[in-house]
Amino acid sequence: MGTEPPTPEPETPVLRAVNLRKHFPIGGFRSKKVVHAVDDVNLELYRGRVVALVGESGSGKSTIARLLAQLMPATDGQILLNGEDATVKGRRAFRAYVRRVQMIFQDPFGSLNPIHTVRYMLTRAIRIHRGNLRGEALEDALSELLTRVQLTPPERYVDKFPHELSGGQRQRVAIARALAAEPEVLLADEPISMLDVSIRLGILNLLRDLRDRLQIAILYITHDIASARYFADRTMVMYAGRVVEAGDSESVTQDPKHPYTQLLVRSAPDPDDLDARARGARGEAPSLVRPPVGCRFNPRCPFANDLCRSEVPPLLPVGEGRTAACWGYANREDGPVLGSVLDAYGRRPQADAGLLQVIEVTGRSADRSASKEDER
Amino acid sequence: MSALAEPRAPRAAQPAKDPVLEIKNLSVDYGYDEPTHVLRQVSLTLNRGEVLGLAGESGCGKSTLAYAATRLLPPPGLITGGQVLFTGRDGAKQDILALNDKDLRASRWQDMAIVFQGAMNSLNPVHRIGRQIADAITAHVPSMGKKDALDKAADLLDLVGINPDRLRDFPHQLSGGMRQRVMIAMALALDPQVLIMDEPTTALDVVMQRQIVEQIADLRERLGFSVIFITHDVSLLIEIADRIAIMYAGEIVEEAAAQDVYRRPRHPYADGLLHSFPPLRGPRRELGGIAGSPPDMAKLPTGCPFRPRCAFAFDACSAIQPELAPSAVPGDDPTRRVACHLHTPDLVTAAGFEPRPLPERLTTP
Numbered sequence A: 001m002g003t004e005p006p007t008p009e010p011e012t013p014v015l016r017a018v019n020l021r022k023h024f025p026i027g028g029f030r031s032k033k034v035v036h037a038v039d040d041v042n043l044e045l046y047r048g049r050v051v052a053l054v055g056e057s058g059s060g061k062s063t064i065a066r067l068l069a070q071l072m073p074a075t076d077g078q079i080l081l082n083g084e085d086a087t088v089k090g091r092r093a094f095r096a097y098v099r100r101v102q103m104i105f106q107d108p109f110g111s112l113n114p115i116h117t118v119r120y121m122l123t124r125a126i127r128i129h130r131g132n133l134r135g136e137a138l139e140d141a142l143s144e145l146l147t148r149v150q151l152t153p154p155e156r157y158v159d160k161f162p163h164e165l166s167g168g169q170r171q172r173v174a175i176a177r178a179l180a181a182e183p184e185v186l187l188a189d190e191p192i193s194m195l196d197v198s199i200r201l202g203i204l205n206l207l208r209d210l211r212d213r214l215q216i217a218i219l220y221i222t223h224d225i226a227s228a229r230y231f232a233d234r235t236m237v238m239y240a241g242r243v244v245e246a247g248d249s250e251s252v253t254q255d256p257k258h259p260y261t262q263l264l265v266r267s268a269p270d271p272d273d274l275d276a277r278a279r280g281a282r283g284e285a286p287s288l289v290r291p292p293v294g295c296r297f298n299p300r301c302p303f304a305n306d307l308c309r310s311e312v313p314p315l316l317p318v319g320e321g322r323t324a325a326c327w328g329y330a331n332r333e334d335g336p337v338l339g340s341v342l343d344a345y346g347r348r349p350q351a352d353a354g355l356l357q358v359i360e361v362t363g364r365s366a367d368r369s370a371s372k373e374d375e376r
Numbered sequence B: 001m002s003a004l005a006e007p008r009a010p011r012a013a014q015p016a017k018d019p020v021l022e023i024k025n026l027s028v029d030y031g032y033d034e035p036t037h038v039l040r041q042v043s044l045t046l047n048r049g050e051v052l053g054l055a056g057e058s059g060c061g062k063s064t065l066a067y068a069a070t071r072l073l074p075p076p077g078l079i080t081g082g083q084v085l086f087t088g089r090d091g092a093k094q095d096i097l098a099l100n101d102k103d104l105r106a107s108r109w110q111d112m113a114i115v116f117q118g119a120m121n122s123l124n125p126v127h128r129i130g131r132q133i134a135d136a137i138t139a140h141v142p143s144m145g146k147k148d149a150l151d152k153a154a155d156l157l158d159l160v161g162i163n164p165d166r167l168r169d170f171p172h173q174l175s176g177g178m179r180q181r182v183m184i185a186m187a188l189a190l191d192p193q194v195l196i197m198d199e200p201t202t203a204l205d206v207v208m209q210r211q212i213v214e215q216i217a218d219l220r221e222r223l224g225f226s227v228i229f230i231t232h233d234v235s236l237l238i239e240i241a242d243r244i245a246i247m248y249a250g251e252i253v254e255e256a257a258a259q260d261v262y263r264r265p266r267h268p269y270a271d272g273l274l275h276s277f278p279p280l281r282g283p284r285r286e287l288g289g290i291a292g293s294p295p296d297m298a299k300l301p302t303g304c305p306f307r308p309r310c311a312f313a314f315d316a317c318s319a320i321q322p323e324l325a326p327s328a329v330p331g332d333d334p335t336r337r338v339a340c341h342l343h344t345p346d347l348v349t350a351a352g353f354e355p356r357p358l359p360e361r362l363t364t365p
Helices: A061-068 A091-100 A118-130 A135-148 A154-158 A167-179 A197-214 A225-231 A249-254 A259-267 A306-310 A353-375 B002-013 B062-069 B101-107 B129-140 B146-159 B164-168 B176-187 B206-223 B234-240 B258-263 B268-274 B315-319 B345-350
Strands: A015-025 A034-045 A050-054 A076-081 A101-104 A185-189 A217-222 A234-239 A242-248 A316-319 A322-324 B019-030 B036-047 B051-055 B077-087 B093-095 B112-115 B194-198 B226-231 B243-248 B251-257
Touching: A015 A061, A034 A050, A034 A061, A034 A217, A034 A242, A050 A061, A050 A197, A050 A225, A061 A185, A061 A217, A091 A101, A101 A167, A118 A135, A118 A154, A118 A167, A135 A154, A135 A167, A167 A197, A185 A197, A197 A217, A197 A225, A197 B268, A217 A225, A225 A234, A225 A249, A234 A249, A234 A259, A242 A249, A242 A259, A259 B206, B019 B062, B019 B226, B036 B062, B036 B077, B036 B226, B036 B251, B051 B062, B051 B234, B062 B077, B062 B194, B062 B226, B112 B176, B129 B146, B129 B164, B129 B176, B146 B164, B146 B176, B176 B206, B194 B206, B206 B226, B206 B234, B226 B234, B234 B243, B234 B258, B243 B258, B243 B268, B251 B258, B251 B268, B258 B268
Parallel strands: A050 A217, A050 A234, A101 A185, A185 A217, B051 B226, B051 B243, B112 B194, B194 B226
Antiparallel strands: A015 A034, A015 A076, A234 A242, A242 A322, A316 A322, B019 B036, B019 B077, B077 B093, B243 B251
16 A cells, blocks of 8 residues: 555554444334344554455444444443543533544435535534634635545535535535544445445545545445455454454455455455356355354354354454454364365256246247237 | 456357347437437347346446336436347347337236346335246236246246245345345246346345356356346456446447456546456555546537546547447457547548547557
């Protein structure tokens, strides 16, 4: 990446989550059922660094962002801001908290109020977070914000309504609104997945620029592991509410350790490497109401054994600064033996030929009945 | 390179110019008083047994093209010209746009089936999936009894890898990937010759996306239908499509074999698009993306619609409209087409401008 900031070791993380857990009750009155959306997640965000949270839909990535933004209370665990407990109780504390931790949402079409101009939305954010600016000072603050997100010249954009802007421009306005609070942490929940391919990169480069210039800590949530490699310093992979692997982005994507990460990396389309795609993988994410006992990936894992089906694997060290939650790295005798997922997933068993005939016959009789109708 | 080309070679050789669907000069407008021209004279040929990828940004008209070709375009969309020729198994050609309602009804689903964008929401939530599939079958084969139709539905589910026990499930009891499979099973119920898939995997995560894509490839090999695969995910297309057509602002700007598009893009937009997503492996390259934003179809610039965002634009680009023509790079596949003035010096000279040489970036051998 070139612009890698030096790693100051004893630095305290700006935002830290300890054993974060969120269970959503379901099933109505007196039901004890819960969705285990997030379980035992530890996460640290440092100044001027980007952490990517990667996982499939329903793996709990967005729940973590909402918990960190304190938009909802955690079931268990602690959120520390600069080393101090930051669990907010009440409005005033929440305001003080969001001033330092801001969030950007996935859908810039939904997160901007269509009846207000860019000026109104940014002015409101500035007044709430920086006090009652007026006149010249307000104008300066507005144009500074718009310039910072590369909407230049600011005069051209400040009086526009959201519908007059393209998706990329809207997302920039949403980022500007978050920056109005001069936050220390930016939680970006899939900031580019609703945007067109050709403008995604612009938003990522903007976020990276903000990271470098303003030294903001960014949590980048995505399902696209390739963009995590491009943008993030550190990548954490989630599966079914748990972190299964963490490490620097380059090694996580190039040399994935956990079988799920391997499957994820091997499943992403990669035109340069068509042969090394995982074929014939089956199964889907488990129910989080009754998650599998032990490792939550065990029903899909080609290497799972009895240990995986009975005990939850802790995050084990698998290299410098890297961890993976897989018993295969535990040096236990009853642990599973890992291999390559490429070999492990065989071809899907072929359906028998009889089936094929069935549809052919259906197709042909459909032809016939259509022609019969014509005759009539 | 050779290792990559190998598994692809027999597939590319297979469709030997046997068109099953020919779209000729199709034009579509939105609105009646001041119409917006969302498709302008688009021509595209789908050969038998081939996967044709249609790529482009949102709003470039790729879904409109699919809906217009199947006459499913909802108002205010209006087909203003062109032909869609479908060649049946017996070799008879018919113009889909000229069919009367009864013939169109018979032809739909049976000749051409479509899997819609967000297919997971196109299942009726109050009916069991078995009944929904069976309904589609009995609508076309009235002679078939309910029980037989349900048996067929069970077989179809098996075909797409869902346990036939799920026949009596409601859509909400299935996961997203399974619902998508049900939609594919329904589309295949009458053995169509053309399957149009409009962003079939966009709502799914990569692992499920791969499973669905593999399934489609597998079924196509066995059932021999042709596929038009619409997506904005170019890297996925390169993997599964035989040929790719890239659309921009209601026009096709480049059409070539999948590997050619990826290795040797000839249109500046195609080149920009390919440098817009970060690679998962290999060296980290600095990515450019494309400056500016997609055009407003109601206010298109004169000449080439990509001109305002193009790094290689010159004076002729604002004056004359580019035409799809063979690439000007020597040694290129003669069937590939590209709509850029850099490739048509004759046209530029004829209009009184001085042609420009091709930039090195667009001539990768």
